[in-house]
Amino acid sequence: MVERFLENPIIKTTDIAPSTPGMMVECVLNPGVFRFKDKIWLILRVAERPKQREGYISFPVMTGKGTPEILEFRKDDPHLDLSDPRAVRYEGKWYLSTLSHLRLMCSDDGIHFHEPTNFPTKIFGLGPLETYGIEDCRVSVVDGVYCLTFTQVSEHGVGVGLMRTRDWITFSHDGMIIPPHNKDCAIFEEQIGGKYYCLHRPSGVDLGGNYIWLASSVDLLHWGQHTCILHTRPGMWDCARVGAGAAPIKTKEGWLEIYHGADFNNRYCLGAALLDLHHPEKVLARSVKPLLEPVAEYEQTGFFGNVVFTNGHIVSGDEITLYYGASDEVICGARFSIQEILDGIM
Numbered sequence: 001m002v003e004r005f006l007e008n009p010i011i012k013t014t015d016i017a018p019s020t021p022g023m024m025v026e027c028v029l030n031p032g033v034f035r036f037k038d039k040i041w042l043i044l045r046v047a048e049r050p051k052q053r054e055g056y057i058s059f060p061v062m063t064g065k066g067t068p069e070i071l072e073f074r075k076d077d078p079h080l081d082l083s084d085p086r087a088v089r090y091e092g093k094w095y096l097s098t099l100s101h102l103r104l105m106c107s108d109d110g111i112h113f114h115e116p117t118n119f120p121t122k123i124f125g126l127g128p129l130e131t132y133g134i135e136d137c138r139v140s141v142v143d144g145v146y147c148l149t150f151t152q153v154s155e156h157g158v159g160v161g162l163m164r165t166r167d168w169i170t171f172s173h174d175g176m177i178i179p180p181h182n183k184d185c186a187i188f189e190e191q192i193g194g195k196y197y198c199l200h201r202p203s204g205v206d207l208g209g210n211y212i213w214l215a216s217s218v219d220l221l222h223w224g225q226h227t228c229i230l231h232t233r234p235g236m237w238d239c240a241r242v243g244a245g246a247a248p249i250k251t252k253e254g255w256l257e258i259y260h261g262a263d264f265n266n267r268y269c270l271g272a273a274l275l276d277l278h279h280p281e282k283v284l285a286r287s288v289k290p291l292l293e294p295v296a297e298y299e300q301t302g303f304f305g306n307v308v309f310t311n312g313h314i315v316s317g318d319e320i321t322l323y324y325g326a327s328d329e330v331i332c333g334a335r336f337s338i339q340e341i342l343d344g345i346m
């Protein structure tokens, strides 16, 4: 049912120049995807840290002034916890082991990507809510405007930021639209009953769980009427956490959402959910088995193995071209038929 690109992985860390001298690109992952000027564009997440010294762990954090500062700890320091490669915990305080920014690339064929000229290609975290970086950007086109929702990370927590642009040259910075702990926010590309809608994912709670929620808004900035619509499922591939991918795809059967689910071993797969066209809080169907599982070598081995994660796709007729991060280290592509997905879940 899934056809992976033969060229996978299509973007690797060695294809990407570090943002500043002295940095190493550790991961390129989780791209948002959009069409613009007759090309296919990715807004990828580039995760960097300095070249590592033997016996030490070092990583950058952004200062409020927008310049990176390097923190370094001895690996044998008893106050240090490095049990998750994505995080650093020192004396009870959490940091990320890499600092992420967003990077633009474009392509004529959707397979071979290059950095465009005449566009600002790097978007860095700014201000106190983005000192640990910005991640996993979704791009929805709403009323002809590209709406970028992305994860803002800082010592204050993880929340959803919004930027908007028409031309990818000037951006409005609309700040945090959903406060911590929250991520995986995808805005629907059409209004339903005169309102905008989004999917989002609160997390890190003791009561409840990592579930997908729906919210509505009249201006894309202020979100309310929050409704929990999709839970994790005990014993299944999405038992520990679920989160939306990119903007839901409108089909005659309903809104088709490709989402990620993880189990308690942090194995990330992708599945589909179908939401009612007029009442998107109603989940009509959902994948029993994943649509995409980490089975290829590049999906099982890397910075954080056994992960396939998506937040971007292009739709053309019945075909979804899905872009995804594999093992949190490289970018891949795969094609699906919408009809086959619908037939498989209904």
Ligand code: MAN
Pocket: 029, 030, 086, 135, 136, 183, 268, 304, 307, 309, 325, 328
């Ligand atoms: C998080 C996400 C992604 C990442 C996965 C797997 O849930 O925010 O950034 O790809 O974990 O590590």
